[in-house]
């Protein structure tokens with residue numbers, strides 16, 4: 573019996589023990605998900621996972637928060653427990669999707685922009701509008717500064733005060749430590765958990781610094797770039813590559829004295845987007861203006877986002893992108909782990925400083941140094957596995 577069977581009460585092969593998770597589905601997940609490398613769960617571990625799972629899918633915010641903490645952990649055993657929980661939530665989601673004609677139920681939107689672009693004010697306004705319409709909204713943050721400095725660009729001030737009090741919203745700040753790769757992993761997993769908790773809109777916010785925008789663009793259905801109207805060379809400083817990723821560009825703070833510059837920036841971006849290669853057959857990126865202060869343009873903006881969603885869902889681009897993202901996600905995890913394994917390998921660690929030094933002095937070529945290190949790694953890995 574696979575781990576998922578063991579997790580569920582004994583009757584699970586006949587009676588579905590959890591809403592939406594039937595025995596046939598558990599069986600299919602058992603085949604797909606070889607969780608067999610994970611040591612048998614102890615009764616307290618089973619109780620913990622059952623409690624989290626039930627709480628999560630019944631929409632309890634505390635269970636969602638606790639589940640995200642579990643996927644963020646560095647503790648090896650807890651990491652395994654997190655994988656079991658995730659696998660179960662995925663099975664549940666898959667079943668729900670099947671009932672929805674195979675179409676994903678939640679909409680994942682990435683929001684990025686330079687510091688001070690007005691992201692949190694915007695999320696507060698859009699989030700409140702959406703919860704007012706009956707949606708459940710979760711907001712996850714990817715903060716690149718927390719990875720490098722341990723400080724935070726986004727978490728230091730109180731953000732989205734109203735939305736955080738809203739019972740239909742769930743806001744999770746970025747973990748305060750870890751590599752970008754690690755944060756990417758946990759954010760991807762947190763998205764799955766939020767969706768399991770019934771959040772049909774998942775907003776993933778990041779500051780336009782470093783590689784975090786690209787990481788976020790790879791985990792969402794729609795990528796939105798927020799640009800403030802003030803400043804000199806507006807198109808500079810925003811990486812060209814990131815404009816290419818954008819499905820929608822939002823010029824923020826289009827009110828008062830900033831309205832005229834906002835119109836000008838809108839025109840500049842509209843021309844810039846025309847020069848870019850078309851990303852998709854079903855959608856042309858657009859540039860819109862909004863004011864979170866007056867609320868002007870906000871409903872129209874959401875209208876555009878819904879139009880994107882329905883156009884890409886009916887063309888199949890939406891589903892294709894998600895499938896491709898799963899592969900990207902898997903490979904980024906493999907790369908990170910393999911690299912760490914390589915760097916920590918005793919044979920490599922012994923040779924690395926010497927060879928790095930010789931490469932920097934020009935005593936040997938980088939290619940030769942890489943060959944020597946890889947040889948040290950593979951020969952001692954294969955002798956230890958024999």
Ligand SMILES: Nc1nc2c(ncn2[C@@H]2O[C@H](COP(=O)(O)OP(=O)(O)OP(=O)(O)O)[C@@H](O)[C@H]2O)c(=O)[nH]1
Nearest residue numbers: 687688689690691692693694726825826863864865
């Ligand atoms: N006039 C005007 N000001 C705005 C609007 N939206 C935000 N602001 C102001 O712009 C400043 C930055 O807004 P935030 O929402 O904190 O921006 P942010 O992008 O989240 O900033 P970081 O947290 O630093 O990444 C604040 O002083 C806001 O009051 C708007 O629609 N109109």
